[in-house]
Every structure is written in structure tokens, then in C-alpha cells.
Amino acid sequence: MRQEQHLVIIGNGIAGVTLAQHVRRHSACRITLISAESATHFPRTALMYVYMGHMRFQDIVPYEDWYWTEQELELVHDYVEQVDTAKKTLSLRSGASLSYDVLVLATGSSAAFYNWPGQHLKGVQGLVTLQDLELMEQNTQGIKQAVVVGGGLIGIEMAEMLKSRNIGVTMLVRDKLYWQNVLPLEEAQMITDHIRSHGIELLLQEELQEILADEHGAARAILTRSGKEISCQFVGITTGVKPNVAFLQDSGIDTDKGVLVNEYFETNQPDVYAISDCAQFRNPAPGNPTMEQLWYTARLHAEALAATLLGKRTAYERGPWFNSAKFLDIEYQTYGFVPARFKEEQESLYWQNDEATKAIRLVYDKNTHLLLGINLLGIRYRHDLCHHWLKQGYTLDQVMQELPAVNFDPEFFQRYEQELLNQYYTRFPEQAPPVHQNTWWQLRKRFGLLSDSASC
Secondary structure (H helix, E strand, O other): OOOOOEEEEEOOOHHHHHHHHHHHHHOOOEEEEEEOOOOOOOOHHHHHHHHOOOOOHHHHOOOOHHHHHHOOEEEEEOOEEEEEOOOOEEEEOOOOEEEOOEEEEOOOEEEOOOOOOOOOOEOEEOOOOHHHHHHHHHHOOOOOEEEEEOOOHHHHHHHHHHHOOOOEEEEEEOOOOOOOOOOOHHHHHHHHHHHHHOOOEEEEOOOEEEEEEOOOOEEEEEEEOOOOEEEOOEEEEOOOEEEOOHHHOOOOOOEOOOEEEOOOOEOOOOOEEEOHHHEEEOOOOOOOOOOOOOHHHHHHHHHHHHHHHOOOOOOOOOOOOEEEEEEOOEEEEEEEOOOOOOOOOEEEEEEEOOOOOOEEEEEEEOOOOEEEEEEEEOOOEOHHHHHHHHHOOOEHHHHHHHHHHOEOOHHHHHHHHHHHHHHHHHHOHHHOOOOHHHHHHHHHHHOOOOOOOOOO
8 A cells, every 4th residue: 555545444353453464564554443342452352351350451452552653553442433435434423534545344243133022131232342241240240140042152151251250051052962053963962061061051952032021121031932931130142243334334335244345355345345254255265154253264354455455466265264262171173174964975083082071073075085174172283284284185194194293282192193093094994004003103203202212
């Protein structure tokens, strides 16, 4: 971008800030970030730790005030009421007006509600924004029982937050197991059992019918579809999110669920782009979703758009899918394509420890043995190597040859991966060497995990 141009970014989350930083490294143009949520950037994924008392809000703010001045990044704490794409101006709630040469929408999402009776009562809320966290602090003061509606990743975060304050938690999950629409059966069963072991009540195959009010207009109970009444003073709505695009209604910018964009994040209006949660691809690549509402894809969106704005028009290519989360004290990583239900041509190697706290699944094509995806529970693999395997089209045999190098924890190698290798050789005996252990020892030595004097 030229020095005299003004780049305005609506949203100061990870996407908006990453974009501003990348453009600033190579351009002296004017850059303004606008946010109604907070005056400065913070990582939204850390909000739960503020509520749980592990950190203060100032502890999760990564940049001091001087950083924005030093980088010549202007921060505006205000709400954009209207976008006029013909005049290239923004009308703010404060009454101010701001002009732009290039506009980027990085407005994120908010909790999705589905018109349940009583959903606007005091004590009923979602958890996405800083304001949601502040409201949750108010709504959970002195309460005894809460209900969390929905079985997604935000739902388990909210349940953990509530349990940290000794609030009883019941979760309504419409599937037979927790997150069964995403996880294969074994992983879904493991996490379901794990959640229950932490004292959280899971009501499976159950949905919200109505939220009941007390005499003060606050939530006192919920009624389920099956007719159960559950007493509670707080109802967390975690049934998904919706992009923040309502303010664009009269802007001339095409929207559907989100802002419609092409592979360059261009909207139908000149010099207007959209990235991250609020962006919806018109024509996504085969097998890819129309919307990518993840922290790591937000960064990738920003990096690709920055290149375009700096004069090198760059189409977005995400590469292999990745996501990570935490189910209480079990970490979760997934790479590539791991379906909840396998197709006929798909197969997997699956290992789980006796305590049901760790699991590995390698999904592959039955015919070609091409690696399709990886699920990890309670175990961390090196992101760069997993990404490399999928991007380079590794077969299961090639993955097995590099398995000793993939884990962060040296203790892990002796305990579990030999079992996964043995399972592979049992399924494919033609691949098995005469002595498994010697081969395993040689592989470990190859990757520098044993000294020359070590033995099996």
C-alpha cells in the first residue's frame, strides 16, 4: 500500500492485528484498527483463565500501550454503525466519521441463539467476547447450579470455568455421546467418560425446550424436550456462533451467513475485504468449509491478505486442516481429515491407553495407504512434522518410519509408539522386519533419541 493511503481494519482480534502488523512491516501507510469490544488487542482464548483466577486481564494483553504508538497503529474504541462504500466512509456510534482507502472487515462472531422461550432472561448468555466474560462474572455470583446448552468446544470451556468456582454443571448434548458429530466413536466415548469423571452431569440426546423465569425475571430452571425440569440460576448458550455482519445490512456488501468473499478475500465492493470468522467463501476448494472460524486460520487469512494489499496478489491456500483444544485436562489435536464416521475406503490405526486418557488415531486410504488425518488426545505431536506428512502425501509406511521423531515428550517414545508400530505390523505383516524392537531402536537412534551406548 502507498504511504498516502489509509487502511482501516474493523476488528482488533488475532486476524485484524496480524494483518496490521504484516502490512506495517512493509508499508508506511496510515493504519487504523476499530473495535467496540476492547480498547486494545487480547487473545480471546485466554478469557477462561481470567475467570478461573489463573491470570488477570492485564496478564493476557500481549502488547503494552507504547507498542501501538511505536508501530504507528491507531486504535479506535468505538462501534461502526454504518459503512458507506460509495463515499468510503464509516459512521461510528460516537458520532464520528472515518474515511478509508482500503477497508478490511475482521469483525468476528457472537453467540448464536435459536429463539428459545426465556432466552433473554437474566442469567442466560453466551461466551465469546470480553463483554460476555464480564457478564458471566455478574451472572454467576453466589449461584449453585448452572446448565450449559451445547456440546462443543466453548461448552466444555464454560463447564470447566463454572466447576472451578464449585458451581454444579449440567450439560445438554443432543448426540448419543459428547461431540459425536466431530469425533469418531472411540474418542467421543473417551471424552464423554472423562467429562463425567470430573463431576459434570451430561444429559445426552437431550435439547433445550424453554428457560423458566423466577419472580424477578431471572432464570430459575430449564425445561428439556423430553419434559425434564432442571433447576439452575445460570444458562450458558454454546450452540455455535454467528458472524457479526448485521451492521452491513445497507452497505451494498454481499452477505449470506458471513461476508461473501473470493479466494483473495475480496468482497463485491472495490477495496473492501473480509477475513476470519466473518468471511464466507463463495466457492471454497473441494472438501473445505465455506467458513473457517479458528484461531490459526485467522492468522493465515491475515497473512495472505497482507501479501495482496502489499502488491503481491495472493490466493488463499490453507493447506492441511488443523485444530487444537482442551477437554478439561486432556489436550486435543487434529490434523487433516478425521471423519466421525468412516467411508468404505477409509481405515485407521487406533491406540488408547488403559486409563482412557491418551489416544492416537491415524486415518488412511485402504487402497493407497495415503495418510488422511491424525487425531491425538492427551498427546502432543510436532505440528511441523504432521503438516509435512499430510502436505507431502506420506503413506502410512512412511509415517511409521518417522514416528520416533514426532513427539515432544521423550518419555512418550518408550511407552506408546512401539504399541502403535506393533499394531501396524500386525495389520500389514509384509512390512514387518524380523525383529521389531531392533528396528525401533535403530529408528530412535537415527533421530538422536538414544546414545550409542543405549540398548533396548
